[in-house]
Amino acid sequence: ASQHRLWPEIDRISMEQLRYARLGVGEGGWQLFAEDGEMKMYKREEEVNGMVVDPLKACHVVRGVTGHEMCHYFFSPDVRMDWETTVEQMTVIETIADDTLVFLQVHKRIWPASQRDSLFWSHMRQVPDHNDRDGHDIWIVCNHSTENPGFPSNNGKCVRVSLTVCLVCQTFIDPPKEGVPITRDDITCKITYCSVVNPGGWAPASVLRAVYKREYPKFLKRFTAYVIDQCKDKPIMF
Numbered sequence: 091a092s093q094h095r096l097w098p099e100i101d102r103i104s105m106e107q108l109r110y111a112r113l114g115v116g117e118g119g120w121q122l123f124a125e126d127g128e129m130k131m132y133k134r135e136e137e138v139n140g141m142v143v144d145p146l147k148a149c150h151v152v153r154g155v156t157g158h159e160m161c162h163y164f165f166s167p168d169v170r171m172d173w174e175t176t177v178e179q180m181t182v183i184e185t186i187a188d189d190t191l192v193f194l195q196v197h198k199r200i201w202p203a204s205q206r207d208s209l210f211w212s213h214m215r216q217v218p219d220h221n222d223r224d225g226h227d228i229w230i231v232c233n234h235s236t237e238n239p240g241f242p243s244n245n246g247k248c249v250r251v252s253l254t255v256c257l258v259c260q261t262f263i264d265p266p267k268e269g270v271p272i273t274r275d276d277i278t279c280k281i282t283y284c285s286v287v288n289p290g291g292w293a294p295a296s297v298l299r300a301v302y303k304r305e306y307p308k309f310l311k312r313f314t315a316y317v318i319d320q321c322k323d324k325p326i327m328f
């Protein structure tokens with residue numbers, strides 16, 4: 091991937107998003123808007139040219155899966171439609187590398203706004219995390235809007251959204267007794283999911299905020315439950 095024209099942007103934005111995800115929610119005007127067990131969802135209310143672009147940051151702790159597994163299923167096009175219920179169509183329009191793809195997605199219409207589509211590169215990588223006392227690696231998937239002349243945004247049918255999303259996962263292992271193999275009961279994954287979606291055109295603020303409030307908690311619960319279910323009878327992917 092390193093010789094692709096997008097690589098400098100992919101590398102820069104992925105690392106920027108990693109730093110952004112690891113900033114706490116203590117400062118910067120984050121307001122908690124949803125809680126469900128270990129899952130806490132925060133948002134900031136922001137508008138750009140009168141359009142709601144509320145940044146979202148979700149923190150969650152999932153037992154029994156690794157960060158590599160969470161990122162693998164989040165990145166994989168093959169299983170996307172198994173957990174992503176707000177997408178009508180999903181196509182991989184470019185394979186930059188085995189860990190870097192370009193997706194085109196048509197999202198389900200949010201009445202009364204017009205239907206949206208998104209075109210974004212998606213990059214997965216493992217980041218050695220030396221400064222963490224537990225010394226566990228971090229896995230990240232970063233999705234960021236991009237353009238492709240073959241898929242112009244003014245295609246007449248959908249309004250093209252612009253988005254930046256990252257899923258940052260850190261694995262913690264409670265080491266079992268010496269010589270005892272690690273099982274899924276010894277594994278915990280700390281997740282930070284960040285997203286900023288610019289609707290790309292007019293959409294009523296009240297409608298969008300209601301959709302975000304409903305859809306994001308649903309999405310993260312569904313996705314994490316999906317990964318737990320997919321992994322439970324499989325060998326651990328560290």
Ligand SMILES: CCCc1ccc(-c2ccc(S(=O)(=O)CCO)cc2)cc1[C@H]1C[C@H]1c1ccccn1
Binds near residue numbers: 289305
């Ligand atoms: C007018 C904007 C519409 C709209 C377009 C797009 C997205 C969206 C795109 C990508 C991703 S992801 O995390 O990269 C997973 C891959 O699909 C999540 C969300 C969200 C919304 C808004 C509707 C909100 C929403 C929130 C959560 C889930 C789905 N939709």
